[in-house]
Amino acid sequence: MPGSVDLRIGIDVGGTNTDAVVLDSANRLLAKHKTPTTPDLTSGITSALEAVLGQIDQPVERITHVMLGTTHATNAILERRDLLKVAVVRIGAPATVSIPPFSDWPDDLRQVVSAGEVVVPGGSEVTGVPLVPFGRDEVARFLEKVGDSAEAVAISGVFSPVSGDHEQEAEQVVREVLGPDIPVSLSQGIGALGLLERENACILNAALVGVAHKVVHGLTAALAQNGIDAVAFLTQNDGTLMGLDYVLRFPVLTIGSGPANSMRGACYLADVSDAVVVDVGGTSSDVGMLLNGFPRESSTPTDIGGVRTNFRMPDLVAIAVGGGTRVTGSAEDVRVGPESVGYRLREEALVFGGATPTLSDAAVAGGRASMGDAGAVAGHEELLAAALRRADELVFVATDQIKTARGPVPLVVVGGGSVILPPEVPGVAQIVRPENYDVANAIGAAIASVSGQVDKVFKLAGRDRQEVLDLACAAAKDEAISAGADPAAVEIVEVEEVPMAYLTEPVVRIRVKAAGPLGRM
Amino acid sequence: MTNDPPKLDEQDLVDLSVGCTVLAGGGGGDPRIGLLMALNAVRRTGPVPLIDLDSLAADDLVVPAGMIGAPTVMVEKIPNGNEGDVIRAAFEARLNRPVAALMPLEMGGINGVLPVAWAAHAGLPLVDGDLMGRAFPELQMCTPHLYDIPSWPCVVVDERSQVITFEPRDNVWLERLARNAVSTLGGCACAGLYPMDARTAATPLLRGTVSRAVQIGRTIRTATDDPFRALDAQVDLYPLLTGKVVDVDRRTAGGFVRGSAVVEGIEHDAGRLVRIEFQNENLVAMEDGEALATVPDIITLLDRHSARGIVTEHIRYGQRVVVGVFRAPDQWRSERGLSVVGPRAFGYDLDYVPVEDRHARVG
Numbered sequence: 001m002p003g004s005v006d007l008r009i010g011i012d013v014g015g016t017n018t019d020a021v022v023l024d025s026a027n028r029l030l031a032k033h034k035t036p037t038t039p040d041l042t043s044g045i046t047s048a049l050e051a052v053l054g055q056i057d058q059p060v061e062r063i064t065h066v067m068l069g070t071t072h073a074t075n076a077i078l079e080r081r082d083l084l085k086v087a088v089v090r091i092g093a094p095a096t097v098s099i100p101p102f103s104d105w106p107d108d109l110r111q112v113v114s115a116g117e118v119v120v121p122g123g124s125e126v127t128g129v130p131l132v133p134f135g136r137d138e139v140a141r142f143l144e145k146v147g148d149s150a151e152a153v154a155i156s157g158v159f160s161p162v163s164g165d166h167e168q169e170a171e172q173v174v175r176e177v178l179g180p181d182i183p184v185s186l187s188q189g190i191g192a193l194g195l196l197e198r199e200n201a202c203i204l205n206a207a208l209v210g211v212a213h214k215v216v217h218g219l220t221a222a223l224a225q226n227g228i229d230a231v232a233f234l235t236q237n238d239g240t241l242m243g244l245d246y247v248l249r250f251p252v253l254t255i256g257s258g259p260a261n262s263m264r265g266a267c268y269l270a271d272v273s274d275a276v277v278v279d280v281g282g283t284s285s286d287v288g289m290l291l292n293g294f295p296r297e298s299s300t301p302t303d304i305g306g307v308r309t310n311f312r313m314p315d316l317v318a319i320a321v322g323g324g325t326r327v328t329g330s331a332e333d334v335r336v337g338p339e340s341v342g343y344r345l346r347e348e349a350l351v352f353g354g355a356t357p358t359l360s361d362a363a364v365a366g367g368r369a370s371m372g373d374a375g376a377v378a379g380h381e382e383l384l385a386a387a388l389r390r391a392d393e394l395v396f397v398a399t400d401q402i403k404t405a406r407g408p409v410p411l412v413v414v415g416g417g418s419v420i421l422p423p424e425v426p427g428v429a430q431i432v433r434p435e436n437y438d439v440a441n442a443i444g445a446a447i448a449s450v451s452g453q454v455d456k457v458f459k460l461a462g463r464d465r466q467e468v469l470d471l472a473c474a475a476a477k478d479e480a481i482s483a484g485a486d487p488a489a490v491e492i493v494e495v496e497e498v499p500m501a502y503l504t505e506p507v508v509r510i511r512v513k514a515a516g517p518l519g520r521m
Numbered sequence: 522m523t524n525d526p527p528k529l530d531e532q533d534l535v536d537l538s539v540g541c542t543v544l545a546g547g548g549g550g551d552p553r554i555g556l557l558m559a560l561n562a563v564r565r566t567g568p569v570p571l572i573d574l575d576s577l578a579a580d581d582l583v584v585p586a587g588m589i590g591a592p593t594v595m596v597e598k599i600p601n602g603n604e605g606d607v608i609r610a611a612f613e614a615r616l617n618r619p620v621a622a623l624m625p626l627e628m629g630g631i632n633g634v635l636p637v638a639w640a641a642h643a644g645l646p647l648v649d650g651d652l653m654g655r656a657f658p659e660l661q662m663c664t665p666h667l668y669d670i671p672s673w674p675c676v677v678v679d680e681r682s683q684v685i686t687f688e689p690r691d692n693v694w695l696e697r698l699a700r701n702a703v704s705t706l707g708g709c710a711c712a713g714l715y716p717m718d719a720r721t722a723a724t725p726l727l728r729g730t731v732s733r734a735v736q737i738g739r740t741i742r743t744a745t746d747d748p749f750r751a752l753d754a755q756v757d758l759y760p761l762l763t764g765k766v767v768d769v770d771r772r773t774a775g776g777f778v779r780g781s782a783v784v785e786g787i788e789h790d791a792g793r794l795v796r797i798e799f800q801n802e803n804l805v806a807m808e809d810g811e812a813l814a815t816v817p818d819i820i821t822l823l824d825r826h827s828a829r830g831i832v833t834e835h836i837r838y839g840q841r842v843v844v845g846v847f848r849a850p851d852q853w854r855s856e857r858g859l860s861v862v863g864p865r866a867f868g869y870d871l872d873y874v875p876v877e878d879r880h881a882r883v884g
Contacts, residue, residue, distance in 0.1 A: 103561060193597060196557070403839060
């Protein structure tokens, strides 16, 4: 039962900093805190909680909701640590055997993750008709062989977004052979069309279940230590919330939560629903597009740790423009990044007494920012001016690239390094630099709404298009409401239809997302 | 000089897939599935020999092969890999003679790469050539059709190794029959057609197109300075416009993806607006109501920075592109060729004007 909303804490655990904020039920910012991220999740969250609780001087009983965004899952994949060994079952033989599972994975990640793989008969045609009968016995034999080493199972079937029956039958076989406790991921709930990319996403999801447990336990332990009895959520790729039980089932969906939180925070702070958002960090900037208050999602596969996946991620253009980005070369032939001094900015940048020209120095030299000793850039003026022009050009192109329509839109600038950005950008109506821009991501977590999604291939088979669309919308709303959204305020925020080519019988893929604020009881 | 033919290794296959996207003219699908199949096959069997047609005896049987149907289905229902063996066995049983080599049906998109996987599995060499020199949507749009060479017997095989053999009354009927069969088989299937002995193939064959596609991919990969200039030195490139995509419209009609993309000029082309219309492949490029380029010349959207080709499924708003045109093979520019694949064959009331008569090359 979701409690009525009073005070909410939003926390964003990034690679460098952990940010925390407290908002009241009217979304007013009561406290904010920024602290270096610790390797130990519980102690980092605990110190962030203590800091903001100290600022508001209110009883902890008033904290009703805590929302956490974290890059833990992403880092686990990039650093190949804490990943479970996954037994991979693909249902699709005799089709698909020409490209076995893991074919396009980097060798080192494959070795860490794979507990063995098999391709068994089954799967579906695009019409939902079985390709061939499901190879139940083959699945059982495979599981008996790899059962000792497998810590999780990933199951993907051909056209499972159209018919998921064979994946569900395979899950039953896993329960019979390996018992009720082993985590099982089915591809139908994770990715869209494109077997290899959906299978990859499903395998990553299974491998991340251990990380998800760590994060969930870290958060609940930190809450308990601070005597907070609140409903806890994690944020996901689309900037909406997921309950902790959902996190344990779909950890891969937290992977894009960092940039999504920043964009949602920018949306709230600047009070806009359609805008380009530039989030400037220490090493790079993410440029994204807000549509109806949500990050636009990517329509092309996303590369995660060298693995191609197709679940929905925010559509981002990343550029090597950050506060710590290194400037090299000469005024005539300047190079900007991609290297960065990162967290060593306060030791290495010229204005802080270091010897490395950075974009922060360029911003000081160009009169955009004041930090450190402005005199320290003497002798580098031409190089730094050229670097600033180059960085501006990268921002101009990325901004223009991410826009969906020709008209000018506002540009919202957030993130700690945002002072380096130019005062004007072509094709942009105005630049908004909101207050509290440095904790936009934690605010994005705190204001996150609850969503429900449907992504399925429908056979029209006598029904008209509108009928099928209505069904999908109703299902998405139901899902959002059952996840805690206010039934009176939930709305459809995205609809996408993709007709399939070369088929005589009309088949259409429909993707609908509904979202709404947390219910207030 | 050695007598051994060159062999397609893993790097060649990656380059081939890049070249196929440039030559596809926007169609033929993303070659990725074909590339992964070919890489897996070559890792097992070793590199595939790429032979000149002239190295075969006049009576040797050559079978062109490719997938037909929807690339959007193939991303789920990935082929089995054995299709080449099944096609080979079906032809050998039917024609009572051995198959000497396989050959790509078209040199664009997924079909430029898939036959390498089949040749590897079947232990056959691949002929360096094809029947389109690019990608086209229909089965009669192949060079042998211009010389009344029959497309049959045509063997269609699905992933269950079900085989259908067609003996239609002409090549256009094959297109109709095969399209329906493929729909029944679930939206995509694999086919061998236009079986020819080496003597017969000598006339229609577009020679050297596989190595040309590999070379295009290699050029794009290794270009250190300006990939467009490097590409132009390799295969004459006529750039129509440098711009960004400002509108994309796609719909499905009659079993094909039809639509258009509008590219707005940037840099030295600022102020211009070019519209590309496509039916799977890009068909015409229009500016101010006039055609800048048409089929059969190859109109491809190339990434502004890398010069890689962009297939119609992947065109999206904001992409920085160069609209580039490559000359069609001479056989398509003949009167008969234009009647099959010229602008009027696709419903445009336009005369074909060779790209080099209207535009300058990169340099």
